[in-house]
Amino acid sequence: xxxxxxxxxxxxxxxxxxxxxxxxxxxxxxxxxxxxxEQKHPGFKVNVNNETRKDYDRKVAETAARxxxxxxxxENCASYIGDYLSFFRDKHMKVFVDNGRPDxxxxxxxxxxxxxxxxxxxxxxxxxxxxxxxxxxxxxxxxSIIPQLQTRPNLVVDLTGNTGGGPRMYLQxxxxxxKRKNAPARIALIYDRYCASACEHFVLELAGKKGxxxxxxxxxxxxxxxxxxxxxxxxxxxxxxLPATLFRRYLKYEVDGIPPDRPLESGTDWRQQVEDFxxx
Numbered sequence: 537x538x539x540x541x542x543x544x545x546x547x548x549x550x551x552x553x554x555x556x557x558x559x560x561x562x563x564x565x566x567x568x569x570x571x572x573x574e575q576k577h578p579g580f581k582v583n584v585n586n587e588t589r590k591d592y593d594r595k596v597a598e599t600a601a602r603x604x605x606x607x608x609x610x611e612n613c614a615s616y617i618g619d620y621l622s623f624f625r626d627k628h629m630k631v632f633v634d635n636g637r638p639d640x641x642x643x644x645x646x647x648x649x650x651x652x653x654x655x656x657x658x659x660x661x662x663x664x665x666x667x668x669x670x671x672x673x674x675x676x677x678x679x680s681i682i683p684q685l686q687t688r689p690n691l692v693v694d695l696t697g698n699t700g701g702g703p704r705m706y707l708q709x710x711x712x713x714x715k716r717k718n719a720p721a722r723i724a725l726i727y728d729r730y731c732a733s734a735c736e737h738f739v740l741e742l743a744g745k746k747g748x749x750x751x752x753x754x755x756x757x758x759x760x761x762x763x764x765x766x767x768x769x770x771x772x773x774x775x776x777x778l779p780a781t782l783f784r785r786y787l788k789y790e791v792d793g794i795p796p797d798r799p800l801e802s803g804t805d806w807r808q809q810v811e812d813f814x815x816x
Contacts, residue, residue, distance in 0.1 A: 560772035562603045562613035568769055569617050569631060569776055570596065573624070574675070579761060583624045595623050608773045617774070625791050626779065627758035628733070634775040646673045653680045658690035658814050659720070660807070666701030666734040678708045690814050694807065697750070700733025709742045724810045725750045727796070732756035739794055740786070751810050754793035754801050759786045761816035779784035 574580055584592045584779055599620040608616060610633050617631045625781035651659045661681060666674070685691060691713075713719050725739055725748065736759040742748050761779035798813075800806050 556595055560613060560771060561608055562616065563600065564607050564771045565613060565769040566617055566620070567601055568771075570620070572620070572767070572776070572778055573629070575657060576778060576780070577624065577626070577629065578780060579624060579626060579787075582784075584784070589746065592623060600756035601777070610774065612770050614774050617787060618769070620789055626761050627791060628758065628761045628764050628779045629777055631776045632768070634773075646670050646677075649673070651677075651684065654692065654811055654814075656689075657688050658811070659685055659688050659691060660692040660694065662694045663706075663738075663776050664698055666698065666703075666705035666738065668702045668705060670701075671705060673754075674705050675708065678712075682709075682712050685720060686716070686718040689696060689720055690722045690724075692724045692726065692810055692814070695725060695735050695738065696729040696730050696806070697728065697730050698732075698735040699730055699756075700735045700758070702734050703737060705734065705740070706738045710738065713742060714745065722745050722814065724808055724813065727729050727752045727794075727812055729753055729756055729793070732758045736789065736794055737783075737786070740789075743794070743797075749798060749813070750794075750796040751798045751813075752796045752806060753802065754783045755789075757789060757791040757793035759783065786805075 566654050599616055603613070603616050606612065606616075614632050621629050621631065641720065645667060648662055648664045650660075650662045652662075653719050654660050659681075713723060723742065723745075725742060726748070727735065728738055731739065731752075732755065736755045736757075739755065740759075743750050760783050761781060762783060764782040767776040767778060768774070800809060
């Protein structure tokens with residue numbers, strides 16, 4: 537009987553050793569993240585200067601005190617460190633518990649990439665992603681549609697839900713739309729609050745050009761920084777995204793996003809309203 541009890545205790549100890557810890561050394565992870573930000577973030581000196589240094593030091597001290605007083609688990613640790621990161625107004629930089637959600641590269645984001653005819657004067661294209669994994673599909677799509685886009689004077693580009701990727705994924709199209717004499721003369725860009733990063737860069741490549749009108753709502757506001765590295769904190773195993781590049785000219789849109797020329801209300805038929813605009 538004693539041997540059975542000892543065996544069960546040993547087995548239980550093994551399970552306990554392999555179980556996911558309910559708490560972690562959040563204070564050390566905070567120091568890890570803070571050091572990385574101060575040493576590597578391209579916008580650190582933009583956000584922390586003579587005018588803001590005291591505010592930054594206060595934020596650091598408050599975060600350290602909250603962590604020390606709470607002894608947080610992984611979720612709360614990510615929340616506290618995330619609050620510290622909010623000081624930098626950089627939507628690319630974040631820390632979170634990795635829940636195993638499939639990466640973008642494992643999902644078919646190009647399934648909704650389409651070219652449709654609205655009428656004899658207008659083409660409609662849907663661009664759901666600029667993620668680099670799909671470069672072959674996106675290049676092939678552009679190769680197939682650009683000859684057709686030259687046949688009509690109007691074009692609607694639907695970017696709703698496009699969370700970004702990289703500039704390589706849209707340069708072929710923007711080059712055509714900006715430089716070709718036989719490109720559509722009137723272009724409507726539709727985007728929503730989920731249009732982020734490279735999607736927002738795409739909008740600004742065309743917005744303000746002759747014949748271009750933007751529709752929808754303010755974009756996500758994650759375009760002032762880019763080239764994001766994915767790190768893992770050493771104690772709690774939190775995923776940490778740290779940008780390496782600063783796009784200074786886009787900083788004014790960071791967090792608040794790009795306002796459209798013509799705001800549209802959520803819950804309404806945006807595509808129909810844009811089609812009506814072209815029918816005038």
